Amino acid sequence: MEWGWLLDFLRGMMKPVAALVVVLMALALSYMQKLGLEREMMYSIFRAFLQLSVIGFVLQFIFNQQNSAWIILAYLFMVTVAGYTCGQRAKHVPRGKYVAGASILTGTSVTMLLLVLLNVFPFTPRYIIPVAGMMVGNAMTVTGVTMKRLRDDIKVQMTQVETALALGATPRQATQQQVKRALVIALSPVLDNAKTVGLIALPGAMTGLIMGGASPQEAIELQIVVMNMLIGASTVSSIVSTYLCWPAFFTKAYQLETKVFSAG
Structure with a gap:
């Protein structure tokens, strides 16, 4: 089985991971303003990251099928x-x-x-x-x-x-x-x-x-x-x-x- 696409996928995720810095900014602002949204923000980002990562694998699999x-x-x-x-x-x-x-x-x-x-x-x-x-x-x-x-x-x-x-x-x-x-x-x-x-x-x-x-x-x-x-x-x-x-x-x-x- 060809796993080259997996390595490409992981390399591609470097930029999304780097973009988490703006989420850290949002967390800091929420904490400073006492909004109490820090946990929800982290959960939302983690869930989005997980869901999209899984979808990436699923779509890659489907795209490779001819059915x-x-x-x-x-x-x-x-x-x-x-x-x-x-x-x-x-x-x-x-x-x-x-x-x-x-x-x-x-x-x-x-x-x-x-x-x-x-x-x-x-x-x-x-x-x-x-x-x-x-x-x-x-x-x-x-x-x-x-x-x-x-x-x-x-x-x-x-x-x-x-x-x-x-x-x-x-x-x-x-x-x-x-x-x-x-x-x-x-x-x-x-x-x-x-x-x-x-x-x-x-x-x-x-x-x-x-x-x-x-x-x-x-x-x-x-x-x-x-x-x-x-x-x-x-x-x-x-x-x-x-x-x-x-x-x-x-x-x-x-x-x-x-x-x-x-x-x-």
């Missing part, structure tokens, strides 16, 4: 973790983890399929896994906000929703304003980021390419694709989550499931 099944397994793992994390944020939504997971899976897989069919990205680990990671992470944030906001808005405006239901409205019609508000709030950061991209800060994908030696033009082309796919995946995921939430919010008789809104 597309590894791509799917890696993608499903990311979706599972994202669904669980998202469900924790929207913990008062029944079956929130499953709703979030299904929504993220739908939004990101549809977006990825279109990109592959249009030959924007080749179906190889080196392209699909990083791209999928960006989409899943972004969809996780947007979906979590959508689910939580929708549930909270319906709770606050239960009287208005119940009145609409009593007048013969369907759950969709009765919660139209709440759904719209939740989606607008959840998607606004993604859209604002697209409006200001490159003006306030260079995005990660673009910065990585430039630092890796790619031309600014190549970096810009990729970043435009990334912004487009993030908007597409986030929009689909958030909308799907609103449809999947409804069965838990209403009874079969089209009445609000009060026990869902009694907690929190």
Whole structure:
């Protein structure tokens, strides 16, 4: 087995280790200001260092394989973790983890399929896994906000929703304003980021390419694709989550499931 890549990996970690000096600065400032964050800072840095190091080994292994099944397994793992994390944020939504997971899976897989069919990205680990990671992470944030906001808005405006239901409205019609508000709030950061991209800060994908030696033009082309796919995946995921939430919010008789809104 060839272990040259391991030596290269260890050499590459010298700079991240050297960069810990800025963490020591943050620890010193936290101590001087009596913030009490020193232990949490050290734990966070250690966990990030460990997780990224392990991921480095895993990705190197996957990149060396010629089996597309590894791509799917890696993608499903990311979706599972994202669904669980998202469900924790929207913990008062029944079956929130499953709703979030299904929504993220739908939004990101549809977006990825279109990109592959249009030959924007080749179906190889080196392209699909990083791209999928960006989409899943972004969809996780947007979906979590959508689910939580929708549930909270319906709770606050239960009287208005119940009145609409009593007048013969369907759950969709009765919660139209709440759904719209939740989606607008959840998607606004993604859209604002697209409006200001490159003006306030260079995005990660673009910065990585430039630092890796790619031309600014190549970096810009990729970043435009990334912004487009993030908007597409986030929009689909958030909308799907609103449809999947409804069965838990209403009874079969089209009445609000009060026990869902009694907690929190």
